[in-house]
Amino acid sequence: MQDLIWIFIGAMLVNNFVLAYFLGLCPFLGVSGRLETSFRLGLATTFVLLITAICSWFLNTYVLIYAPYLRLISFIVVIASTVQFIEMAIKKLSPALFKALGIFLPLITTNCAILGLAIFATNRGYGFLEGVTFALGAGAGFTLAMVLMAGMREETEIVDVPVLIRGTAINLIIAGILSMAFMGFAGLFSSS
Amino acid sequence: MSMQQQTPQVAEPSPQKLALSVAFAGLISGLVIISIFEATLPTITANKAAELKAAVFKVLPGVASMKKLQYSDGGLSERTQEGADEDTVYGGYNQQGDLVGYAVAGEGPGFQDTIKLLYGYLPEQRKIVGMEILDSRETPGLGDKIFKDKDFVANFDGLAVDPQIKAVKKGSKSAPYEIDAITGATISSKAVVRIINGAHAKWDKRL
Amino acid sequence: MKQQRDPKLLVQPAPLLAQGMTTPSAMRDVWYALLPATLAGLWFFGLSALLVLLACIAGAVMVEWVFTPAESRKVALGDGSAALTGLLLGLTLPPALPLWQAFLGGMVAIGLGKVIWGGLGNNLFNPALVGRAFLLGTFPIAMTTWYPAQGPEHFFDLYSSTFAAPLMQGTWDSLTTASPLGMMKFEHQSSEFWSLFIGNTAGSLGETSGLLLMLGGLWLWWRRDLDWRIPVSIFVTAGLFSLILFMVDSARFPSPLFTLFSGGMMLGAIYMATDPVTSPLSPKGLLIFGTGIGFLVVLIRVFGGMPEGMMYAILLMNSATPLIDRYTQPRVFGRGVERS
Amino acid sequence: MAISGKDASAYDEMIKGIWRDNPVFVQVLGMCPMLAVTNSAINAMTMGLATLFVLVGSSALVSLFRNLIPKQVRISLYIIIIATFVTVIDYTLLALVPAIHKELGAFIPLIVANCMILGRQEAFAGKHSVRFAVMDAIGMAGGFLFAMLVLGSIREILGSGSLFGIDLLGVNFDPWVIMILPPGGFLTLGLILLFFNWVTARRRQFLEQVVATERGNV
Amino acid sequence: MSLLGTLFNLKGTFRHGVHPDPHKQQTVDLRIQRVPFSERYVMPLGQHIGVPAKPVVEKGQSLTRGELIAEPGAFMSTALHSPVTGRVAAIEACRYTDGSFKPAIVIEADPYATQQFQPQPPVDWEALSIDEFIQQVQRAGIVGMGGAAFPAHVKFSIPEGQRIDNVLINGAECEPYLTNDHRLMVERPAAVIRGAEIVRRKLGARRATIGVEDNKPDAIATLQTELGDEPVDIVGLPMKYPQGAEKMLIKAIYDIEVPAGQLPRDCGIVVNNVGTVVAIADWFDSGMPLIERVVTVSGPGINYPANLIVPLGTPLRDLLKFCGGLSDDTREVISGGPMMGAPIASLDVPVLKGTSGVLAFTESETSRPREYPCIHCGRCLDACPYFLNPSRFARLAKARLYDEMKEINVLDCVECGACTFACPSSIPIVQHIRTAKDNLRHQHRRSHSE
Ligand SMILES: Cc1cc2nc3c(=O)[nH]c(=O)nc-3n(C[C@H](O)[C@H](O)[C@H](O)COP(=O)(O)O)c2cc1C
Ligand SMILES: Cc1cc2nc3c(=O)[nH]c(=O)nc-3n(C[C@H](O)[C@H](O)[C@H](O)COP(=O)(O)O)c2cc1C
Ligand SMILES: Cc1cc2nc3c(=O)[nH]c(=O)nc-3n(C[C@H](O)[C@H](O)[C@H](O)COP(=O)(O)O)c2cc1C
Ligand SMILES: Cc1cc2nc3c(=O)[nH]c(=O)nc-3n(C[C@H](O)[C@H](O)[C@H](O)CO)c2cc1C
Numbered sequence A: 001m002q003d004l005i006w007i008f009i010g011a012m013l014v015n016n017f018v019l020a021y022f023l024g025l026c027p028f029l030g031v032s033g034r035l036e037t038s039f040r041l042g043l044a045t046t047f048v049l050l051i052t053a054i055c056s057w058f059l060n061t062y063v064l065i066y067a068p069y070l071r072l073i074s075f076i077v078v079i080a081s082t083v084q085f086i087e088m089a090i091k092k093l094s095p096a097l098f099k100a101l102g103i104f105l106p107l108i109t110t111n112c113a114i115l116g117l118a119i120f121a122t123n124r125g126y127g128f129l130e131g132v133t134f135a136l137g138a139g140a141g142f143t144l145a146m147v148l149m150a151g152m153r154e155e156t157e158i159v160d161v162p163v164l165i166r167g168t169a170i171n172l173i174i175a176g177i178l179s180m181a182f183m184g185f186a187g188l189f190s191s192s
Numbered sequence B: 001m002s003m004q005q006q007t008p009q010v011a012e013p014s015p016q017k018l019a020l021s022v023a024f025a026g027l028i029s030g031l032v033i034i035s036i037f038e039a040t041l042p043t044i045t046a047n048k049a050a051e052l053k054a055a056v057f058k059v060l061p062g063v064a065s066m067k068k069l070q071y072s073d074g075g076l077s078e079r080t081q082e083g084a085d086e087d088t089v090y091g092g093y094n095q096q097g098d099l100v101g102y103a104v105a106g107e108g109p110g111f112q113d114t115i116k117l118l119y120g121y122l123p124e125q126r127k128i129v130g131m132e133i134l135d136s137r138e139t140p141g142l143g144d145k146i147f148k149d150k151d152f153v154a155n156f157d158g159l160a161v162d163p164q165i166k167a168v169k170k171g172s173k174s175a176p177y178e179i180d181a182i183t184g185a186t187i188s189s190k191a192v193v194r195i196i197n198g199a200h201a202k203w204d205k206r207l
Numbered sequence C: 001m002k003q004q005r006d007p008k009l010l011v012q013p014a015p016l017l018a019q020g021m022t023t024p025s026a027m028r029d030v031w032y033a034l035l036p037a038t039l040a041g042l043w044f045f046g047l048s049a050l051l052v053l054l055a056c057i058a059g060a061v062m063v064e065w066v067f068t069p070a071e072s073r074k075v076a077l078g079d080g081s082a083a084l085t086g087l088l089l090g091l092t093l094p095p096a097l098p099l100w101q102a103f104l105g106g107m108v109a110i111g112l113g114k115v116i117w118g119g120l121g122n123n124l125f126n127p128a129l130v131g132r133a134f135l136l137g138t139f140p141i142a143m144t145t146w147y148p149a150q151g152p153e154h155f156f157d158l159y160s161s162t163f164a165a166p167l168m169q170g171t172w173d174s175l176t177t178a179s180p181l182g183m184m185k186f187e188h189q190s191s192e193f194w195s196l197f198i199g200n201t202a203g204s205l206g207e208t209s210g211l212l213l214m215l216g217g218l219w220l221w222w223r224r225d226l227d228w229r230i231p232v233s234i235f236v237t238a239g240l241f242s243l244i245l246f247m248v249d250s251a252r253f254p255s256p257l258f259t260l261f262s263g264g265m266m267l268g269a270i271y272m273a274t275d276p277v278t279s280p281l282s283p284k285g286l287l288i289f290g291t292g293i294g295f296l297v298v299l300i301r302v303f304g305g306m307p308e309g310m311m312y313a314i315l316l317m318n319s320a321t322p323l324i325d326r327y328t329q330p331r332v333f334g335r336g337v338e339r340s
Numbered sequence D: 001m002a003i004s005g006k007d008a009s010a011y012d013e014m015i016k017g018i019w020r021d022n023p024v025f026v027q028v029l030g031m032c033p034m035l036a037v038t039n040s041a042i043n044a045m046t047m048g049l050a051t052l053f054v055l056v057g058s059s060a061l062v063s064l065f066r067n068l069i070p071k072q073v074r075i076s077l078y079i080i081i082i083a084t085f086v087t088v089i090d091y092t093l094l095a096l097v098p099a100i101h102k103e104l105g106a107f108i109p110l111i112v113a114n115c116m117i118l119g120r121q122e123a124f125a126g127k128h129s130v131r132f133a134v135m136d137a138i139g140m141a142g143g144f145l146f147a148m149l150v151l152g153s154i155r156e157i158l159g160s161g162s163l164f165g166i167d168l169l170g171v172n173f174d175p176w177v178i179m180i181l182p183p184g185g186f187l188t189l190g191l192i193l194l195f196f197n198w199v200t201a202r203r204r205q206f207l208e209q210v211v212a213t214e215r216g217n218v
Numbered sequence E: 001m002s003l004l005g006t007l008f009n010l011k012g013t014f015r016h017g018v019h020p021d022p023h024k025q026q027t028v029d030l031r032i033q034r035v036p037f038s039e040r041y042v043m044p045l046g047q048h049i050g051v052p053a054k055p056v057v058e059k060g061q062s063l064t065r066g067e068l069i070a071e072p073g074a075f076m077s078t079a080l081h082s083p084v085t086g087r088v089a090a091i092e093a094c095r096y097t098d099g100s101f102k103p104a105i106v107i108e109a110d111p112y113a114t115q116q117f118q119p120q121p122p123v124d125w126e127a128l129s130i131d132e133f134i135q136q137v138q139r140a141g142i143v144g145m146g147g148a149a150f151p152a153h154v155k156f157s158i159p160e161g162q163r164i165d166n167v168l169i170n171g172a173e174c175e176p177y178l179t180n181d182h183r184l185m186v187e188r189p190a191a192v193i194r195g196a197e198i199v200r201r202k203l204g205a206r207r208a209t210i211g212v213e214d215n216k217p218d219a220i221a222t223l224q225t226e227l228g229d230e231p232v233d234i235v236g237l238p239m240k241y242p243q244g245a246e247k248m249l250i251k252a253i254y255d256i257e258v259p260a261g262q263l264p265r266d267c268g269i270v271v272n273n274v275g276t277v278v279a280i281a282d283w284f285d286s287g288m289p290l291i292e293r294v295v296t297v298s299g300p301g302i303n304y305p306a307n308l309i310v311p312l313g314t315p316l317r318d319l320l321k322f323c324g325g326l327s328d329d330t331r332e333v334i335s336g337g338p339m340m341g342a343p344i345a346s347l348d349v350p351v352l353k354g355t356s357g358v359l360a361f362t363e364s365e366t367s368r369p370r371e372y373p374c375i376h377c378g379r380c381l382d383a384c385p386y387f388l389n390p391s392r393f394a395r396l397a398k399a400r401l402y403d404e405m406k407e408i409n410v411l412d413c414v415e416c417g418a419c420t421f422a423c424p425s426s427i428p429i430v431q432h433i434r435t436a437k438d439n440l441r442h443q444h445r446r447s448h449s450e
């Protein structure tokens, strides 16, 4: 239990995927312009991360012990097709959910946070429960970072940020300061 | 040569043809991957073994050879097959082939991320004789002193495990089971201690 | 009655009255409020502390001056906020910090914390704390090396690290000690309340005297320069959280009084969390903001890796301020009511 | 993606990736590896070279088979090709330089996800001859490598006082730890982009001035 | 009253608002005086929103004081009467308070006339039907005297199916410096009560309430002694700006929040200024149409401040001359109160039906600190009685994001100026809001004309 808490908090706050591991920067810098979108993208990513954790656990346990060299290719193929399959299922079962999250799914599947999760979970030898916790923590952390970023970016649009700095430069600076603030979580629940 | 050359517009290919082309590409790719894997495997395995050996020899000074041992059914036995490393330790043997001590692996949360380490343990003397960090992402210049700071690493030479090892403020080490923590990296120092204590608690009875 | 010519009349938009307080006067008030605590810092830590403060202020003002277009320099520097940022940064630094690092901190505070955002009022993070977070991340050892509070008889004893050459490390003499928070975190050893209250403990040069900081805060509140909601909600949340922990295990967790009077709690809650620019607008937002800070401080102090969490708690809540503002917009009068 | 006129030489294709269309500074692509592994110059270089290998290799292959690749499945095929090259470089590095491979960790396999690579296949290699495709790939990857080196060098010099592991600033140098930590990556790249914007703006200003004075002279 | 209010025994009031220094002591004890007649009077035809009046006189025609000179141009329009006995000098464009030129009837006073007012035959108001009553009010030229000069008869035209329960007489006078309503309540309490009674009876309301701020204890006391057995309440209110804004007053007195976009009458209430009801009483009692009003002339730039009965159309220059002229250091002359009034560019403009005060400010009142950037301090939010977000308005207006402003209800703003008053950075928030509203109106118009 203690371990699971640490995995969750670790992936969400201490080693936030975006702010400490630099995973998923494209959506983080590209899609965080609007709060609403960011939040939904965060949820969709969490969902795909969860699928990924399950898929990669399955692959690790039943396939890759025999053919470790297929790791990369099988991750990509299996995750992409599973997500596609689920996307179709959601479209059928719940058009509302599809409308809210579905449009993001194709965008996410090739994103490095997804692949990164699979690789990290494998490298660390996480079991099923640990993998799922890791995915949930990473997803929560990603969503948190996206939402905070989006709130701040919406604000920078109405204040007098100098023209030279507008755009990616100020976004990176915000991310840098946010990442500095997240350093405060270092060592959370690992000491004492 | 024309710059604007486009992929020629062919009539809609049949699904079979599409699947075939993907399968073909997959096949080729699989072949390439297997060959590079086979080609590099010996080197990689050798590198890994050498690295492990170096680490074991480092934490168990005076050892000439090592064996991978597995704990199962209440006893230790040599382990041969590859795969998961749970419940394994490394036995270190001297020139004569007598068991000197064990190299035990442990891991746990550090300041930033998981720390993985290996320590050498002499069961007869109930002493730790060396410690090596295998993997960590502690802060450069601070937390990374757990393997870069010679004084700190030297703490683990001849360290008593009873009742339990303990980190104290630098310079105030007084008992044989105490280590001097690194100033400014107390958390990392304590994490190392906690990982060793954890691993020791698990292995104490088994060795 | 003499025939007089019409005077030349001004036509300004209404309203034509304003209450007395102005932005520069608010900044000035914060200076006055900090004066006692600053003097206490100098009393305890001597000349080196003064030099650290001056270096920070110089760094801050220099960057503000260089990067402000010439025509608005007078306004930008005249409001006194850049120098205030420098002072506040300096008050959060260890008294023995090498001066070049303090100067760099001042530059980063204004450069990354303010100028890049478009100057006063546009930044989302507290500039002084951006400077401090940068320094702590950059020079973690120098930033966590504390000396015990001494007294005026040692006023002219400079710390050996103060004049370290630029880019080079300082040298520390053997007097260094742990701050009360460090002792709590690593030795589970609480400090005496009275010295925390008066301020003769090791720590950042302006954070040690809870008493003087509180007096300054009361004065600011009386002058209506700060909103009571932020400090009060921080104190209440942090106090309650640590009271609960203390009741669970009083040997391991600090007492609420220790929590409130140690480290940067007073300085942060009264002078830095209340920075109007980086805190929410509405009263409800301010309470949420303060509650968040109070919770995060105790979380980081007790369960995190760092002994002190005030700075990080404030920066983290700064990042949430736009969201808080958005969701605490008060209900507009006459909206959402049924026709009676 | 601007494709220059017919007379543009392959050399031009190459050179524009390095500065004018620099994938990092101008197009803001491939940010994740860019920031994650640039905490030292040697890591940055290794990663840059690995990316170069993958990009050039897969561009050549894609362009060679561009007439055979069915449009409907091209993305999957591109990814398979890229993943193959990545696996190759992954194992090669693991065998040859295990220490650096360990530091780069998961980021070598993540080259697969680098949007710059797939982007070049889609935008360029799939439509051009091998010669141009390779030149473009070298240019883009070169630009990427250049950016990696700039960032890696700045971060290593300030953060460790050394460059490629060679001590530059002496033992007493107080390293700026934050530079090799995550915030340092974000902040440095942000400031470099700011600098880039500034240079571009200055150049535009200068050109406008020249144009204006010439008009005045006429 | 809200739970909190009950708990702390707060007097009924609205939330937020500001407390400007009242500055009323200069004129509060001065009896209302009559000004001597001027030589020239200017009566602009349009003095309120709606349709301007139509002149019924010609150039050169002689007039007696109180004679009709322009009749309502439409329903949303009121009549004008001559304030003096004299002669129509011209019908031409004259300078208006906002600086523009508007058509007006210019009257030259007859220096030899007695200026005796010719009463119209009094009307028995009790016998009038509501429609006749409305016509009478329109004929008398009566508009709201609280500032906006909204035609009073329009307010009294209650649509089918609505019922008025309460008539609220606005004696708050929350604007600093102004004391005209105060003096009226002290000196003519009977007329106030009678006017209120007329409106109440004609609209069929159950009760009338007179809301007066606590800083006018003498007004409350006088009204109280004058009260017979009419169903009229006199309610004291804690001092706060903008207590006099009708929706705030309704909130303060009845604890009713008039929904945005609706009128008080939708909640069964009609609000009238004390000056308005006095004008109504005067018309029905003595047949005097609206030809003069009470104006407070005050401020540090005025040598002899006063409360004056001023014939409409009197040029401000003459009015000020009567008060001893402007002091040499006068920098600003304001028509109305300092919070919502308008500074004027020229002393040629006349006193209008809505002119409640004329103030002269000197250097020390007009010099404003330089504008600083918004420091996000939230004081403007605490000031805004409508619970709007003025800080965001100002930021959005600077970025020209008017549609976003509309989304956060900028159109609910009544431009009371409390936010700007409270702002330590001297940001002209109201000015930004006006710009935004203008832009939105233009957009609106454009999208409709397409
Ligand atoms: C940027 C930064 C990085 C740090 N990295 C570590 C670290 O890797 N390991 C560690 O034990 N402490 C680290 N610390 C310091 C801890 O927060 C804490 O201050 C320290 O462990 C206290 O030790 P001391 O009591 O010996 O000074 C870091 C601090 C900062 C600001
Ligand atoms: C901000 C603001 C302040 C006001 N202050 C007063 C006031 O002090 N006294 C007053 O009679 N009307 C004041 N008014 C006008 C009232 O809202 C309302 O229009 C008036 O009382 C209606 O009466 P009338 O039409 O008879 O003038 C104010 C309006 C606003 C928007
Ligand atoms: C277009 C318009 C139509 C109005 N119609 C009525 C009405 O029919 N009945 C009414 O009681 N008040 C009506 N009002 C008057 C307002 O409620 C308010 O009293 C008037 O605008 C003066 O407000 P002020 O003095 O607070 O600015 C109307 C106002 C406007 C702007
Ligand atoms: C009550 C109060 C508190 C302030 N606190 C800070 C602070 O903590 N840090 C800072 O840089 N500036 C502070 N300022 C100054 C100013 O708001 C700051 O320079 C802006 O954040 C710069 O945009 C404060 C000002 C006031 C009035």
Ligand code: SF4
Pocket (backbone or CB within 6 Å): A025, A026, A027, A030, A111, D028, D029, D030, D114, D115, D116
């Ligand atoms: S991965 Fe997608 S979002 Fe990121 S830069 Fe590439 S194309 Fe854009």
Ligand code: SF4
Pocket (backbone or CB within 6 Å): E383, E384, E385, E386, E387, E388, E389, E390, E412, E413, E414, E415, E416, E417, E418, E419, E420, E429, E430, E433
């Ligand atoms: S002017 Fe408008 S925004 Fe400002 S306080 Fe008054 S109602 Fe609110």
Ligand code: SF4
Pocket (backbone or CB within 6 Å): E411, E413, E414, E415, E437
């Ligand atoms: S726009 Fe608003 S403030 Fe202006 S007259 Fe209309 S209701 Fe009054």
Ligand code: SF4
Pocket (backbone or CB within 6 Å): E373, E374, E375, E376, E377, E378, E379, E380, E381, E390, E391, E394, E419, E422, E423, E424, E425, E426, E427, E429
């Ligand atoms: S009162 Fe002025 S400075 Fe304060 S938040 Fe409002 S607009 Fe900004």
Ligand code: FES
Pocket (backbone or CB within 6 Å): A022, A023, A024, A025, A026, A027, A111, A112, A113, D030, D031, D032, D033, D113, D114, D115
């Ligand atoms: S999300 Fe990481 S490189 Fe695109």
